[in-house]
Amino acid sequence: xxxxxxxxxxxxxxxxxxxxxxxxYSYGATPYLFWYVQSPGQGLQLLLKYFSGDxxxxxxxxxxxxxKRSQSSFNLRKPSVHWSDAAEYFCAVxxxxxxxxxxxxxTRLSIRP
Amino acid sequence: EAGVAQSPRYKIIEKRQSVAFWCNPISGxxxxxxxxxxxxxxxxxxxxxxxxxxxxxxxxPKDRFSAERLKGVDSTLKIQPAKLxxxxxxxxxxxxxxxxxxxxxxxxxxxxx
Numbered sequence: 001x002x003x004x005x006x007x008x009x010x011x012x013x014x015x016x017x018x019x020x021x022x023x024x025y026s027y028g029a030t031p032y033l034f035w036y037v038q039s040p041g042q043g044l045q046l047l048l049k050y051f052s053g054d055x056x057x058x059x060x061x062x063x064x065x066x067x068k069r070s071q072s073s074f075n076l077r078k079p080s081v082h083w084s085d086a087a088e089y090f091c092a093v094x095x096x097x098x099x100x101x102x103x104x105x106x107t108r109l110s111i112r113p
Numbered sequence: 114e115a116g117v118a119q120s121p122r123y124k125i126i127e128k129r130q131s132v133a134f135w136c137n138p139i140s141g142x143x144x145x146x147x148x149x150x151x152x153x154x155x156x157x158x159x160x161x162x163x164x165x166x167x168x169x170x171x172x173x174p175k176d177r178f179s180a181e182r183l184k185g186v187d188s189t190l191k192i193q194p195a196k197l198x199x200x201x202x203x204x205x206x207x208x209x210x211x212x213x214x215x216x217x218x219x220x221x222x223x224x225x226x
Binding site: 034036041042043044045046049090092100101103104105106 | 117119153154155156157158161169204206214215216217218219220222
């Protein structure tokens with residue numbers, strides 16, 4: 001079955017430490033890939049997206065993600081997290097240009113002072 | 114861009130009552146989505162409009178949920194009658210560009226008692 005998997009439900013990292021949030025998908029062709037962030041009580045904000053081309057994409061707030069076709073992954077990274085990065089992060093996939101977006105179940109990020 | 118406005122931000126009702134949510138998307142964005150986000154889960158698509166026509170309502174519980182998009186701009190989502198399991202955040206999103214790049218409103222948090 002087609003799916004988007006975020007294997008980590010909750011991650012805690014220290015402020016200033018590096019971060020990697022995992023996302024795997026199971027679709028036949030290369031889908032369109034997104035990462036969204038949701039702060040408490042807020043809607044989703046787009047961090048970055050991958051459609052084609054360079055597999056390392058830069059986003060807002062210092063985030064980046066790398067598309068790895070061989071691993072069907074699109075992991076989100078940040079070299080040094082800030083306390084304001086504490087939020088819920090959602091990976092999302094659009095299997096084809098006319099398809100609806102499918103969200104993962106999310107990873108909650110907590111920051112340790 | 115003007116963003117996606119939603120109202121109300123919070124609503125508390127008793128089961129079997131009716132409730133309506135309103136969404137005003139970014140001007141010129143032809144596609145509008147309603148999502149249901151239950152606590153601890155990713156958003157689930159309820160209905161997608163293209164202008165004022167329904168594209169996908171396969172996951173909308175049509176016995177109690179209804180939605181309309183007047184003149185291809187504003188949209189309302191109604192629940193009648195509400196059940197306890199309808200407690201969730203209802204998100205509206207708009208897209209008008211390439212490949213389902215969606216912009217989300219802040220959501221309406223519904224609590225059914």
